[in-house]
Amino acid sequence: MRILGIDPGIATIGFGVLDSQKNQNRLVQCGVITTPAHTSLSSRLEQIYGDMCDLLEIFKPDAVSVEELFFNTNITTGIAVAHGRGVILLACQKAGVKIYEYTPLQVKQAVVGYGRAEKAQVMDMVRRICNLQAPPKPDDAADAVALALCHARSATSLLYKGEREECSTI
Numbered sequence: 001m002r003i004l005g006i007d008p009g010i011a012t013i014g015f016g017v018l019d020s021q022k023n024q025n026r027l028v029q030c031g032v033i034t035t036p037a038h039t040s041l042s043s044r045l046e047q048i049y050g051d052m053c054d055l056l057e058i059f060k061p062d063a064v065s066v067e068e069l070f071f072n073t074n075i076t077t078g079i080a081v082a083h084g085r086g087v088i089l090l091a092c093q094k095a096g097v098k099i100y101e102y103t104p105l106q107v108k109q110a111v112v113g114y115g116r117a118e119k120a121q122v123m124d125m126v127r128r129i130c131n132l133q134a135p136p137k138p139d140d141a142a143d144a145v146a147l148a149l150c151h152a153r154s155a156t157s158l159l160y161k162g163e164r165e166e167c168s169t170i
Contacts, residue, residue: 001155002028004061004097005148006052007140008069008085010044011035013051014140017059018130020152027130028059030141041080045087052091064092065151067143068101102150107143110150122146 001021007014016030033051035044056064066089069082092099105115111125123135126145136142 001063001152002059002061003148003151004055004059004064005144005146005151006064006066006088007143007147008067008081008088009140010041010048010080010084011037012138012140013048013084013088014138014142014144015055016136016141016145016148017055017061018145018148018152020148020155025129025149025152027132027136027145030136030145032138032140041083045083048084049087049091052088053095056091056095056097061097063098063100063151063155065100065102065147066092067107067147068103100151100154102147102154106154107146107150110153111146 001019003018003020005014005016005018011034013033014030015033017028019026019028033048033055035047066085069078069085089099102110108117108122109115111117111129112121114121119139123139123142126132126142126149127135129149130145136145
């Protein structure tokens with residue numbers, strides 16, 4: 001299964017492409033989509049959409065794993081990120097790729113085994129699981145790889161219902 005992990009944003013969007021089969025994970029590519037500062041939101045969203053469409057076309061993932069938004073203190077930044085996330089979801093939907101959403105806690109639990117793990121622990125486990133010399137850089141790319149790993153590890157526990165293969169994590 002090829003999984004595209006996406007760490008949403010508006011200025012920097014992390015992506016990680018992972019091939020996963022029978023508990024074997026191979027990092028194919030990771031990086032970031034960046035949008036120029038001091039550019040209108042609509043221009044940034046258009047660029048994110050176009051770059052997402054390119055990623056989907058180039059890597060042809062079977063699934064996309066996207067982080068759910070978590071608002072901490074800055075609601076204004078959160079709203080802009082939500083716009084970017086919406087464009088990301090739209091690109092995936094239009095490409096016909098199944099979308100799976102995970103909270104930061106679920107990602108940490110799947111990758112480290114502890115939902116309150118520190119960022120450094122997550123980065124180290126990404127490095128170990130993917131047999132890398134160092135964690136992916138920048139952090140947004142590493143977060144996206146962690147999202148792909150989360151789905152790779154969680155997909156085996158999904159329950160499929162009926163002939164439509166509708167999935168649930170219940």
